[in-house]
Amino acid sequence: MAKYQTLLYYCYSTIANAEQFAADHLQFCKSLGLTGRIIVADEGLNGTVSGTTEACGTYMNAVHADERFASTEFKIDEVDEPSFIKMHCRYKAEIVHSGLRDPHIIDPKKQTGVHLDPNEFLEMKDRDDVVILDVRSNYEHSLGKFKNAVTLDIDNFRDFPSKINELAQYKGKKILTYCTGGIKCEKASALLLHEGFEEVYQLHGGIINYGKEAGGKDFEGKCYVFDNRVAVDVNTVNPVVISKCHNCGKTTAKMINCANPECNEHFTQCDECGWELDGCCSNECKSHPRKRLYDGTGYYVKVPQQINLNKEGRGAFIKDLRPLA
Structure with missing residues (x-):
C-alpha cells in the first residue's frame, strides 16, 4: 500500500471573507505537512493536495466538517511520493478562470448540466444523438481524449465562451461535456444551457473518476494532471497512445x-x-x-x-x- 495520497477536489459554495480564509487554510495545510495547490474564491474551493495517508485523511475530515464543504467529493490517488514540492493556497476571482463572473448568468450552485456517473456516461456516449465535448485546453486534449470527442482550439478555459458559436451546429444533440475532475464542466454546461442548448450533461467526477469506476474505456491517451506526475493512465480496457512528438512526430506520451x-x-x-x-x-x-x-x-x-x-x-x-x- 502506498504511503502517500494525492487528493483532487472542488466545491462550489459561497465563502465569506474568502481572502482571509485562504491565508488561514494555507497555515492549516502546512500544519499537516501537505503539499499542493489550492485556489480559493468567493464561489468556493478548487484544490489538489498531497501528503501522507494520515494527513490526507485528517484534511478530508476537516473539509467535510465545515458545513459549507460537506458535500465535497475527493478523487483519491495512491502515490509513491508527494505530487508537489510546496504548498500554495491563493485567493482568486474564480476557482476556475472562465471570465464568467455574473451569477445572474452563470451560477453552478443553481444550474448545471445533468450529472452522469461514469457508467451512465459510458452507456450514453456512443449514441447517434450524442456529442461528446471536451472542454479542456489544447495541451490537455492533445495528450488524451475520449474517442470521437469534439475538441476546441483553446489555450485556456477562459477561451471557452468564445467558441459557443462554433458549437451551435450541435444544438439538436445531447451534449456530454467532460474535463479532468469535473470543475470546468460546471461552468461550461451552465453556459451551454444559458445559450439555448437544451440537453446538456456532464461527466461527474471527470476523467479521473471515469478511470476509477468505468475502467477508462475509449479514453485514448493519458490524462493531463496539474502536479508533478504531469500525466496519468486512465484506460485499463483498451488503452492507446495518441500524442505525437512536437519535433519528429513519433508517438509519445511524454x-x-x-x-x-x-x-x-x-x-x-x-x-x-x-x-x-x-x-x-x-x-x-x-x-x-x-x-x-x-x-x-x-x-x-x-x-x-x-x-x-x-x-x-x-x-x-x-x-x-x-x-x-
Whole structure:
C-alpha cells in the first residue's frame, strides 16, 4: 500500500471573507505537512493536495466538517511520493478562470448540466444523438481524449465562451461535456444551457473518476494532471497512445516544458528529441543563455534568478516561470 495520497477536489459554495480564509487554510495545510495547490474564491474551493495517508485523511475530515464543504467529493490517488514540492493556497476571482463572473448568468450552485456517473456516461456516449465535448485546453486534449470527442482550439478555459458559436451546429444533440475532475464542466454546461442548448450533461467526477469506476474505456491517451506526475493512465480496457512528438512526430506520451524559461512552451516530446535538443522545443531555445538544466523530466521548480546588482552588491531577484501550470 502506498504511503502517500494525492487528493483532487472542488466545491462550489459561497465563502465569506474568502481572502482571509485562504491565508488561514494555507497555515492549516502546512500544519499537516501537505503539499499542493489550492485556489480559493468567493464561489468556493478548487484544490489538489498531497501528503501522507494520515494527513490526507485528517484534511478530508476537516473539509467535510465545515458545513459549507460537506458535500465535497475527493478523487483519491495512491502515490509513491508527494505530487508537489510546496504548498500554495491563493485567493482568486474564480476557482476556475472562465471570465464568467455574473451569477445572474452563470451560477453552478443553481444550474448545471445533468450529472452522469461514469457508467451512465459510458452507456450514453456512443449514441447517434450524442456529442461528446471536451472542454479542456489544447495541451490537455492533445495528450488524451475520449474517442470521437469534439475538441476546441483553446489555450485556456477562459477561451471557452468564445467558441459557443462554433458549437451551435450541435444544438439538436445531447451534449456530454467532460474535463479532468469535473470543475470546468460546471461552468461550461451552465453556459451551454444559458445559450439555448437544451440537453446538456456532464461527466461527474471527470476523467479521473471515469478511470476509477468505468475502467477508462475509449479514453485514448493519458490524462493531463496539474502536479508533478504531469500525466496519468486512465484506460485499463483498451488503452492507446495518441500524442505525437512536437519535433519528429513519433508517438509519445511524454509532456514537458521547454528548458528555455522565456519560452516555457508546454509540449509533447520523445526522449530522443529531448536529449538531442536538451529539453527545448527548438534549436533557437537550446542556445538561449538562460536555458535551464535538462535532467530528462522537463519539470522545473521555481528558483531565484539574480537579474542585477545594486551598489552594495545586493541582487534583485525574479523567479522562473513555474512549468506545468
